Amino acid sequence: MNTNELALKAHLLRRAGFGASRSELESISDKSYEEIVEDLVHPERFEEIDEDYLKRYNPELSYHDGHPIHAGRWIWRMINTKRPLEEKMALFWHHVFATAHYKGDHTPSTIGQIEMFRENGLTNIRQILIDLSKDPHMNYWLDNCENHSDQPNENWGRELLELFSMGVGNYSEDDVKQAARAFTGWTFEQPLPLYPYGHYESKFVFNESDHDNSEKTFLGRTGNFNGEDIIDIICEERATALFICRHLYNFFVEDEPQIPAWSIEPPRNPEAVDAMIDILMSNEGELRPVLNYMFNSDFFKNSFYKKVKNPSELVAGTLKLSGRYAVVPAEGENVGTLYNTAAVMGQALMNPPTVEGWHTGHEWIDGGTLNERVNFAVNQFNDVSSPGFEDILGRLGSAVKSVDLVDKCLDLIGPIEVGDETRQALSKYAEEVGDLELSTDEDRAENAKKIARMIQLIVATREYQFA
Amino acid sequence: MTTFTQKDPVFVVVQLSGGNDFMNTLVPYSNPAYYDNRKFLNIAEEDVLPLDGTLGWHPEMAPFKELYDKGMVSVVQGIGYPDSNRSHFRGMDIWHTCAPDEVSTIGWLGNVIEQLDPRGENPLTGVNFGVGLPRAMSKAGVPVTSVSNLDEYGLMSGISAQQQRVQALQIFKDMYGQAVGSGPVMDYLSRTGMDVLSGADLIKVAPQQYESTVEYSDNPIAKSLRDVARVHTANLGTRIFYTQQGGYDTHANQLPTQPGLFRDLSRAVNDFFADLEEHDADENVVMLIFSEFGRRINDNGSGTDHGSGGGAYLVGKPMAGGLYSEYPSLERDKWEKGEDLAHTIDFRGIYGTVIEQWLGLEAAPIVYGNFEQINPFRAN
Secondary structure, three states: OOHHHHHHHHHHHHHHOOOOOHHHHHHOOOOOHHHHHHHHHOHHHOOOOOOHHHHHHOHHHHOOOOOHHHHHHHHHHHHHOOOHHHHHHHHHHHHHOOOOHHHHOOHHHHHHHHHHHHHHOOOEHHHHHHHHHOOHHHHHHOOHHHOOOOOOOOHHHHHHHHOOOOOOOOOOHHHHHHHHHHOOOEEEEOOOOHHHHOOOOOEEEEOHHHOOOOOEEEOOEEEOOOHHHHHHHHHHOHHHHHHHHHHHHHHHOOOOOOHHHOOOOOOOOHHHHHHHHHHHHHOOOEHHHHHHHHHHOHHHHOOOOOOEOOHHHHHHHHHHHHOOOOOOOOOOOOOHHHHHHHHOOOOOOOOOOOOOOOOOHHHHOOHHHHHHHHHHHHHOOOOOOOHHHHHHHHHOOOEEOHHHHHHHHHHHHOOOOOOHHHHHHHHHHHHHHOOEEOOOHHHHHHHHHHHHHHHHHHHOOOHHHEO | OOOOOOOOOEEEEEEEOOOOOHHHOEEOOOOHHHHHHOOOOOOOOOOOEEOOOOOEEOHHHHHHHHHHHOOOEEEEEEEEOOOOOOOHHHHHHHHHHOOOOOOOOOOHHHHHHHHHOOOOOOOOOEEEEOOOOOHHHOOOOOOOEEEOOHHHOOOOOOOOOHHHHHHHHHHHHHHHOOOOOOOHHHHHHHHHHHHHHHHHHHHOHHHHHOOOOOOOOOOHHHHHHHHHHHHHHOOOOOOEEEEEEOOOOOOOOHHHHHHHHHHHHHHHHHHHHHHHHHOOOOOOEEEEEEEOOOEOOOOOOOOOOEOOOEEEEEEOOOEOOEEEOOOOOOOHHHOEOOOEOOOOEEHHHHHHHHHHHHOOOOOHHHHOOOOOOOOOEOOO
């Protein structure tokens, strides 16, 4: 495998997944880039992650009292899954259909929604929007349970159009009202009362007696529409395809302006987004063909390190490099803490700030979050006995020359490309430590810390903040 | 502006996150409508700490009442804004940006900090204590420092060997310090990295210098206010401090929850001002305590749901003390949205009061308009 090909595959796995260690990259060295894309969009080809060990070591996962441990479990899945795009699409839809735990405070619904995105995230826009409309977590979050035939509540109807499908400017206020009417009676039920049974999964129900059965006119079409009809109409609109494709481009390729600006500012790369729209529409909303096209496109391949990592990517990606929080957790690794790790960087998974989701791109970074990002990544390489670092050390062979140290480490951490000033600063450190012998155990014990320090400096760079 | 002190005025914001129930903070115990509408969740007349024969403090707020009785608390009754948004985050956004009609990323204190330190020379002009920078303090190009743990704040703090940490920090500086011009995001990262570095370098003296006989309680808000005191008394030029106390979203179990929060808060605020007084550092400090909304007038049997009008408190030596604006009417036909306390003064007028009368800046460009102000400061 030549370096360019390796770098390209690493890039693909950073974006379509959460990065890859060198061993993982080597394990797919016999596959072409195109074959890896095919594998990514077909996660069912790979075994589902086994949570048995995790549950054994974290018995509190069996309870549904709080979401942080489940958000931590999600990050653990990002690290260990054999189906990286499945988890990445779940994260994508969580960004787009931002639903927060704090309102309902109902853990089974919160984690149920993420599970739904895992299952349907690579299917079809129509399917995803229908599932979303029936999701109890979303239903409660946007008050559709308060949307009654005699007293419509527009919240869901409005956000469905504004934030989840078409975007501002493509429908009228009256369309919002009509959409809301079509979703009257779409609610959920709790199979068991909260007291004394605790939190059990809620289920969607269509309450026919509370549904507005009269005629509605929505986006110029008239009929006795139900919710599914509204989604059918939405899915025929090019505006919806544009909205979804722009989200995909923003999430996987290059940071776009924040969503509220989308009605004013055109896409960064209109040709790319147009091509994606055409593919999405000619495939009747199927996502796999669009993703396949996108990952194989030149615009994707040329977008190395153009996106600021979101905190989940930073946390999961760094832990993949250090080899921590593996399938079988090591002593002291409590997945619940991973929730807070990403939260202090600005991404409390399962608790986005508003229905508009997180502000992304450079808005992930401020003085406080940069401090957290750098310190977290640096701290993962304090311990030279971590499996990931031992692997890196092993790959450096029996000795490493001072002049090679920077390049070798940059290669094993990415490969990551850095600017001249970063390279100079790293080289200065390499000169200070000099040539390093690694052939005997004593040599390794003495020099491991020095190499770990180089890795720490690399994960502290500006460049490492990008995916 | 009052010229109460020759020192630069300092402003501390304490955000009560979740929507504090104003009616059970400053209790209208003489009004039968209060007991009629708060059937379950009321404070009995004999329990309140009376203030003027009509209103009384929550029984857990004795340390706060003590400050009030000293004339150090100017209470803003009925603070809010038209058509109050009941979402926590949206509601908080509006308070943070003064922009109720659009989603803005420019915080009002970001604007204030920019005016206090136009060239961004001191990254400690604005300091937040807590996890994540509040939007109130953020504005592109305005450096502020956000500290989650003052004693361990700073880059590379996980590298325990001092000499090696110094070396790592020097390399960090070399990497981030170059004005590279390789794109706006990279430049932004460079600037932010350098701000974190210099902010941490400056702020680290604070825990070293600080000594006090005041013993704060062991809870998050007490810890945060102690951090504010430690940085303020270190004279690092900080003009705006921000911190928050969470937990006020009392839909359920309000009776056991709110008293604990008030106990922590009022003790912490009292200790904070005692601490500043001990350091002769209290004359130039004004604190604003606010929450994103009040809660519903009727309780729900266990708690109260999101409401509108609430209360805010300006605390400090420079205050004249007393009650300002009007307590929202409890008469049913005056309720906002048919179920909330209606606001009687716009929060942007209170910000404006602080901005003009305390910080000596022009309010209109920061709060986007002219809003009724109050006169809560002591005449010189």
